[in-house]
Amino acid sequence: GQNIDQPTEMTATEGAIVQINCTYQTSGFNGLFWYQQHAGEAPTFLSYNVLDGLEEKGRFSSFLSRSKGYSYLLLKELQMKDSASYLCAVTDSNYQLIWGAGTKLIIKP
Amino acid sequence: IAGITQAPTSQILAAGRRMTLRCTQDMRHNAMYWYRQDLGLGLRLIHYSNTAGTTGKGEVPDGYSVSRANTDDFPLTLASAVPSQTSVYFCASSEQGAEGANVLTFGAGSRLTVL
Numbered sequence: 743g744q745n746i747d748q749p750t751e752m753t754a755t756e757g758a759i760v761q762i763n764c765t766y767q768t769s770g771f772n773g774l775f776w777y778q779q780h781a782g783e784a785p786t787f788l789s790y791n792v793l794d795g796l797e798e799k800g801r802f803s804s805f806l807s808r809s810k811g812y813s814y815l816l817l818k819e820l821q822m823k824d825s826a827s828y829l830c831a832v833t834d835s836n837y838q839l840i841w842g843a844g845t846k847l848i849i850k851p
Numbered sequence: 852i853a854g855i856t857q858a859p860t861s862q863i864l865a866a867g868r869r870m871t872l873r874c875t876q877d878m879r880h881n882a883m884y885w886y887r888q889d890l891g892l893g894l895r896l897i898h899y900s901n902t903a904g905t906t907g908k909g910e911v912p913d914g915y916s917v918s919r920a921n922t923d924d925f926p927l928t929l930a931s932a933v934p935s936q937t938s939v940y941f942c943a944s945s946e947q948g949a950e951g952a953n954v955l956t957f958g959a960g961s962r963l964t965v966l
Contacts, residue, residue: 746893750891775954777955783959783960784941784957784958784959784960785894785941785955785957786957787954787955787956790954829893829894831893831894833953837953838896839896839953839955840893841893841894841895842893843891843892843893844893
C-alpha cells in the first residue's frame with residue numbers, strides 16, 4: 743500500500759531551527775508537497791520538490807531524496823506564528839495526491 | 852478577494868438527513884476537489900473534478916455525491932448522513948487536473964457533526 747510517515751508532534755524553541763521529516767512509499771513519484779495548516783484553518787502551500795536537492799524559500803527550505811523516499815522541511819529562526827501542523831503529500835504515478843497525517847509543531851518562547 | 856468560499860462553516864445534523872456542502876471558487880481553476888480531514892489521519896479525497904462537466908471518485912466516495920455544472924461551483928451532497936461522516940470537509944481547487952504540479956488552494960472548511 744501507499745504510505746506517508748511523519749512524526750505526530752514536535753516541540754521547538756523560538757529562534758531555533760527545526761527539521762520535520764517525511765518518508766514515503768508510493769507507487770511511483772511525481773512530486774512532493776509541503777503545506778502548513780494553522781489550527782482551525784485551511785492548509786496553505788509551502789513548497790514543491792520534484793528533483794533531488796534543497797529548495798530554499800526564505801526561512802523555509804525543503805529537501806528531497808527520491809532514492810531514499812525521504813524529504814524534510816527545515817524551518818529557521820522560528821517564530822511563534824510557525825506553530826502549526828505541517829503536511830507532507832506525494833503525487834504518485836497516477837498523479838493522485840497521497841497525504842501524511844501531519845506533524846504538529848509547538849513553538850515555545 | 853480571490854479564493855474559495857465554503858458554506859456552511861459548521862453544521863450539526865441528525866443522522867438520516869440530507870445535507871449539501873457548497874463550494875464556489877472565483878479563480879477560474881479547472882480542477883476541484885473535496886477532502887475530509889479526521890484527527891490522526893491524512894486528508895482523504897472524496898470526489899474530484901478535472902474540468903466542468905466531469906467528476907471522479909476519490910479514496911472514500913461512499914455516501915457522497917458531487918456535481919460540476921460549471922467551472923465555479925462544486926457542491927458535495929450527503930444523501931443520508933451517518934455519524935461516521937462527522938468530519939471537517941475541505942474544498943480545494945487547482946489550475947489543472949491530472950498531470951502536473953497541482954498546487955491546491957483550499958477553502959476554510961466546513962465542520963460537520965452527525966448525531
